[in-house]
Amino acid sequence: MRTDEGAAPATPSYVLVLTCPDGPGIVHAVSGVLAGAGGNITESQQYGDPGTGRFHLRVQVEVPLARDELAALLAPVAERFGMEWSLDVLGRPLRTLVLVSRAGHCLNDLLFRQRSGRLPVDVVGVVGNHRDLEPMAAAAGVPFTHVPVEAGGKEAAEARLLAMVGEHDVELVVLARYMQVLSDDLCRALHGRVINIHHSFLPSFKGARPYAQAHGRGVKLIGATAHYVTADLDEGPIIEQDVHRVDHASTEADMVGIGQDVEAQVLARAVRWHAEHRVLLDGHRTVVFR
Numbered sequence: 692m693r694t695d696e697g698a699a700p701a702t703p704s705y706v707l708v709l710t711c712p713d714g715p716g717i718v719h720a721v722s723g724v725l726a727g728a729g730g731n732i733t734e735s736q737q738y739g740d741p742g743t744g745r746f747h748l749r750v751q752v753e754v755p756l757a758r759d760e761l762a763a764l765l766a767p768v769a770e771r772f773g774m775e776w777s778l779d780v781l782g783r784p785l786r787t788l789v790l791v792s793r794a795g796h797c798l799n800d801l802l803f804r805q806r807s808g809r810l811p812v813d814v815v816g817v818v819g820n821h822r823d824l825e826p827m828a829a830a831a832g833v834p835f836t837h838v839p840v841e842a843g844g845k846e847a848a849e850a851r852l853l854a855m856v857g858e859h860d861v862e863l864v865v866l867a868r869y870m871q872v873l874s875d876d877l878c879r880a881l882h883g884r885v886i887n888i889h890h891s892f893l894p895s896f897k898g899a900r901p902y903a904q905a906h907g908r909g910v911k912l913i914g915a916t917a918h919y920v921t922a923d924l925d926e927g928p929i930i931e932q933d934v935h936r937v938d939h940a941s942t943e944a945d946m947v948g949i950g951q952d953v954e955a956q957v958l959a960r961a962v963r964w965h966a967e968h969r970v971l972l973d974g975h976r977t978v979v980f981r
């Protein structure tokens with residue numbers, strides 16, 4: 692069937708990611724199924740971790756089949772090799788909820804990149820424990836929900852957050868300088884689906900005030916770290932990091948200002964890579980197929 696403009700419809704493209712015990716024949720088996728289905732692999736990256744014995748593979752492929760038809764062909768191979776795997780439509784924007792407090796530089800950057808088509812996410816809502824960033828969300832046409840976290844009110848606040856995740860089929864939660872510690876239960880409920888930007892080059896300077904710590908220590912480099920959130924504060928698997936030079940004349944306020952750009956860029960890269968299925972968990976570490 693030709694489209695209005697006469698161009699043949701594009702062959703569907705998918706991204707397949709998998710992890711399994713390492714061994715011979717994995718790539719041969721997977722590529723055999725894809726070739727048998729008339730597939731054309733457009734990108735492929737793999738890594739075998741000698742430490743964990745785990746094999747990780749990410750493949751982008753054009754296949755003239757529906758997603759579920761391709762999944763059905765891959766399932767027996769996945770079973771045979773004991774794979775954890777996922778198959779998604781290439782470029783499908785992830786339904787994302789962004790949590791914020793008062794600092795707006797990361798939210799502003801994420802909304803601009805989404806609006807510019809440079810971040811495969813669909814921000815379905817912004818949640819703030821303060822109302823400071825409500826105007827920024829409104830200006831971007833994104834619903835804002837105020838969920839204050841009062842003393843003794845964390846459980847109720849988190850119940851509202853979890854309800855919103857369900858109601859909006861949220862696939863990814865981004866902590867864009869959200870300054871409340873999530874409970875163990877919430878971290879378990881959202882395992883692997885929450886990315887935080889920490890405003891230091893971890894493992895240095897954990898906690899709520901890393902720039903004060905960095906200034907006090909007299910560091911010459913400051914940085915930012917995007918990581919998956921776990922119950923252990925600032926200890927989650929790292930996705931991306933970057934640094935910027937400072938010097939003896941840099942005040943704490945200077946560091947906060949310099950850090951904002953680093954934080955926004957590091958978070959945007961981490962969110963893009965996660966949304967493109969380029970980040971695979973490998974125990975307490977990540978494999979990132981950039």
Ligand SMILES: Nc1nc2c(c(=O)[nH]1)N[C@@H](CN(C=O)c1ccc(C(=O)N[C@@H](CCC(=O)O)C(=O)O)cc1)CN2
Pocket residue numbers: 866869870871872873874878887888889890897898899920921922923924925926927
């Ligand atoms: N379970 C987790 N929750 C959160 C993490 C995390 O790694 N695991 N990261 C934080 C973000 N963050 C640093 O990046 C951070 C935020 C807040 C605090 C903190 O001590 N907060 C105080 C309250 C501070 C305030 O109200 O301004 C507190 O919760 O008592 C430390 C680190 C997001 N959540």
